[in-house]
Amino acid sequence: SYPVIVMFHGGGWLINSKSIMNEAAAYLATHGEYVVCNVNYRLLVDLGNTVRMNEIVEDAFGAVLWVKAHIDQYKGDPARVIVTGDSAGGHLASIITLQGRQLSSKRFMGAPHGFQPSWLPAGKTAEEVAAEDGLAVQAAIISYGAFDLYGSAMAGFEEASNFFWVIGNAQPRGIFGEQINHEDHPEYYYKVSPKYNIPQAEQHALPPMLFTVGEKDDLTTPASIQEFMELLKAAGHNDLEYWEHQGRPHAFLDSGKNDFLQISFAKDAPPALDVMLDFLDKLFYGKGQK
Known part of the structure; x- marks a missing residue:
């Protein structure tokens, strides 16, 4: 059996589908x-x-649980799971890695308790999955991820100035509906932001993590990635690697071509994907180790 990579696409939680990651996958x-x-x-x-x-x-969360329950049918090893994602997908991969124990059967919108995965193993409650650390992963690769949705809301994510709403052909609104906003209920935004949910290493040791970002990324900047990594280190997590894609903007992993960003998969993605494979091969196959 083989280690399993679970991949989440980007698009500001508003656009795209997994097809944008077909070539990377x-x-x-x-x-x-x-x-x-x-x-x-x-x-x-x-x-x-x-x-x-x-x-x-x-x-x-439900996707990772489903994969763990079924991936042996596809020659995957449920005990060796890697999560990865870019941009919004990097946010999701991060939240799985850091907050996979924050599960609850209580309604999230009653108060921001924990999360109820969309899929649960038969006969298991969210609390039982959390107690078993059922969402634990063995590595994470975060590409130009978003870690602070409270900060994003303050910067106008829920407003018309965020062009992703236009591309998604939808009316701008609060990410928790019209009744919740970041000024009156910041706790909801904190709960979905990895930045505010970093566990202390002695309570919850995180797996090895690789962070990648484009040198020219002005959406999720290298500085923002490095700031998040420093917060992880301050909590005692030191198995972290960082790689910066020189001269590249946001979204360098996308399939096809993006004339607006002047990127193409064939030109821009392989160097980053090779770095990811080197990172994983070292962890799971002992390759490249002295």
């Missing part, structure tokens, strides 16, 4: 010895623009 599967699961999740604009951010997180 295929590259990892064909250039390495890994089973790759490329995941869809509900977007904020889905179901008549009613999906809430906690439900997106719950879809990501």
